[in-house]
Amino acid sequence: MSDRFFGAFGLALAIFYAYAASQIQESFLSDTVGPKAFPYIVAAIFGGASAYIEQRPDHEPVWPPLGRLVEIGAAVIVLMLYAQVLPEIGFVFATAFAAAYLSWRLGSGLLSSVIAGVSISVGIYIVFHLILGLSLARGPFDF
Amino acid sequence: MDTLAQLAHGFDVAMTWQNIGLALIGCLLGTIMGALPGLGPSNGVAILIPLAFTLGLGPTPSMILLTSVYYGAMYGGRISSILLNIPGDEPAMMTCLDGYPMAQKGMAGEALSISGIASFVGAFLATWGLILLAPQLVKIALLFGPAEYFALFALAFMTLGGVSSSNQAKAAFAAALGLGLAMIGVDTQTGVPRMTFGEVHLYDGIDFLVAIVGLFALSEVFVFLEHRHGESDAAGRKVEIGRITPPWAMVKSCFPTMLRASGLGFLAGVLPGAGASLGSFISYSMEKRLVDREGTFGTGDPRGVAAPEAGNNAAAGGALVPMLALGVPGSGTTAVLLAVLLSLNITPGPLLFTQNPDVVWGLIAALFIANFMLLLLNIPMVGVFTRLLLIPPRILMPIVAMVSFVGIYGISGSSFDLMVMIGFGVVGWVLRKFDVPLVPVILGILLGNPMESNLRRAVQISNGDWWVLVGSPLAIGLWIIAILGFLAPIFFGRILRDRMKARSDEEGSLRD
Structure with a gap:
């Protein structure tokens, strides 16, 4: 159950990260790739990993009282x-x-x-x- | 011959009173940190980095101090494994298997000295391995262009998760988290701020030292608070050492084991993502298969103490190879050492060997010196260190926390950085609960920017053609290893991990 929540939270974070990346102001003097591409890739990996954790949760961690x-x-x-x-x-x-x-x-x-x-x-x-x-x-x- | 001349030059660099003094301090502190449960090589080195800086040490002296701590911690971990059956740090957990039974039989002194000799042999041979292998790796690395570097970084991330986590998705999560954090700040190529949300403090990016100290050192304090584990494990136990010189026959019978374990441990250290814990584990398993004909392993066989200790010390030396030659660390502590070099404005990698030979060879010479010091410290003086085991965590952990704060405050003098560090401490604690490995997070924060700029440079050079990333045989080879390294643990890793897990605690994600 904890992992499901963790995965869902990660997914939300990934979407937020991708949104924040889309808000980056591009300079007119940019290189071919630009400052947005790599953050998008990172967001995709982040989202993918989170989705997997959400779908296939591990054993419940030992939470303290x-x-x-x-x-x-x-x-x-x-x-x-x-x-x-x-x-x-x-x-x-x-x-x-x-x-x-x-x-x-x-x-x-x-x-x-x-x-x-x-x-x-x-x-x-x-x-x-x-x-x-x-x-x-x-x-x-x-x- | 060339190598020997360079090594001789290295000894010239290392043989100053300051450097020898630093190596001695490093060895002492390292052994103490290794011996005390709760402080291991990665968080021990982490809390010392900011101090090395604020003291204004140059690159070579800082590296000498910190790698001595690293080697020292590898030696020290065995002390509490043998005497208390509690590993002082992760790599020492295999030493419990035979070390503690030996201590119960009244052979604690022999176990400590045999393991000290084994540590020495492992570290000594691995330092030679480093001298021989690193320059060869540098020759290959000189052929690397931006696309190959990008593939190499990807390889480091994809293989790192293999052993350190029970779930590859969580390792990927950790790597992406680190890379994502690295993006914060002003983009170096176009000058636009990214992910800063208008907060001026974030324009410089997240200082990786703040992240490292928070994730490694403060999260440990929270773990101790969670369990309210304040009493010393040694309290109330009688720690008898007995004779500290092993009979010559025992040393002789262990010697082949030490040599084999050193070789295997060194290889495990060189492989990205493996590190010292795996080095000691596979050395022990191999020796058990090879020489345990009477079934004495696990009941206090000296060879069962020698194997993991030679293995983990050799792996510690091996792990320095990819860090120095390629700039890609394979374990937690070498990632922390990479952070030191980066913050001193020294880029590890092939150019380090040509541009800063003083740093490389001075460091290697210092490793030899430190190794002899450690042998002397760890055999005749082992009794002093065993007394330190009586320091309870309720005194130790506040010291760790406060020294962390002092170090970070010393660098920047800003309360904001302290708040960020506390934030990382909490995140580190939560991630450890969820069994997310911390090392890929650190590696992501460290390597995020070079990884991105290599990607952008590669695509820029080829005029926007992304296929350039798999455009050379070398790059394709690296990608294939990366993919295999990511997939293999999914199929084969479970067995190995389950066995290692059986010996480690539940918050095992702080591995080295």
């Missing part, structure tokens, strides 16, 4: 927030939070995940910034 899906969703949101606030509050704070969260969700106790988060963050800061000289995001406190 809802709680685990929420877990992954929450991690994605935390990481997206991390990406956004990184330039605002600086590397060390943002990273300590994100690393502590991930460590907590993977089963560390509250205290040990805080310790893990702070040590990962400070560790990366020392190795990559102070020793190797990589530029990391700077916050209001310059680190």
Whole structure:
């Protein structure tokens, strides 16, 4: 069943891709093939493969229970927030939070995940910034 | 003689303190990454690429660092296979079959050292194979025109799916997805934006490093979150190593096995789409047929440890041949290494050998140096690495995620790229669930633009005649191999795959 949905989604994506390819503005100085031909070929393969998957589905994948899906969703949101606030509050704070969260969700106790988060963050800061000289995001406190 | 002179020049290039230091760091990191379940050669190399760049390393030092990691991971994978019965990375899964029984019999030290020697023999011979075979392949590749290159790229995609997926349609889906993503951005030949939907960030196209790190490294973090697999597999187990020098008779009895397995593994590595997992698998199967007269394979036979280890290390060297000589990688990690070269503005392929001999021969010399370092690291110091197995994923995975972010942010300093990377992480997780292989996606993103421009150039030269694509015997030959390579697994691949599947986990699409 999952594969049927997956195939149908792929087919829709292929049609959308072909439509987007048809919208490419052709320049008057174009080569013989032009910028559209290859995207059309790709869309055709994409659609063909999706149609086949839809028609001949494989065994059902092992889906995690809802709680685990929420877990992954929450991690994605935390990481997206991390990406956004990184330039605002600086590397060390943002990273300590994100690393502590991930460590907590993977089963560390509250205290040990805080310790893990702070040590990962400070560790990366020392190795990559102070020793190797990589530029990391700077916050209001310059680190 | 010419080859030897070039090799000597390569040693000149490689023998600087910086390069030797990088090789040593690479070997250490690689062994650690190989040993820890959850970090394999492809995602290990992936998270290090952005760092190699932002540190401003040149092409030769970067390649030395990253291929040392690659070789190191091939060595390291065996440690947890033998001690814990859990493969540290995909290619090491066959080593569990005899390695773990040996460890149970109290021969863990012998198993580790025999497999270390086998890894050395495999990698050493494969590096010689690389030296001998790559220049020959370059001679053929110099005859290639745009049409032949287009056919070669098609061949790479069509054969890649063969082993890495249980369903050819899904491999084709993955390749098309990668190619489709590669089209995003300004068209290099006419200058018109494609598939950008007016988003300025997309005009440069999708940075393949962002895609690689997302697909390989972040998706692994999500897999661990899904299973809430936070405790170390080694926790609570007593890891006894015992003596680390094998009796000479044991080494001698394994030696013919190592040689045969190296040869076979090297061939498996050179073939597009096969890679190290297949190399170790067929080496083990062949040795079982050939020498297992008493039925001791699977119960802790040292030859059963030597065969897959020699096989996968030889395959790792073999996989470098098509990557360097043709610019077409045959496995996940070599695709990642190709990404390094491309982002350093070096085009792999036949011209690499004439235009950048320093990179090629310096790299090959560094492989020899790294190989000796790995032998030294992996036999006397193996105890240090076994302690690292105690690091639980609840500490390791946050480090992987954060280092990924640091690397990508270091390149561009843009939050947008980080968001794209998270997106690729989620897509990677979903694709792995559906058993869609990830390597063709990466290959598509990497090779999409050269593939398209070769197509357009070929048709342009022949004034719009599309038949030029099958217009030469060489091109026709490549197409025939491509089609056979795509169809053969449908008929014969099932048996091989089922056997390999039996040993691997359900999210096996991250193969090398």
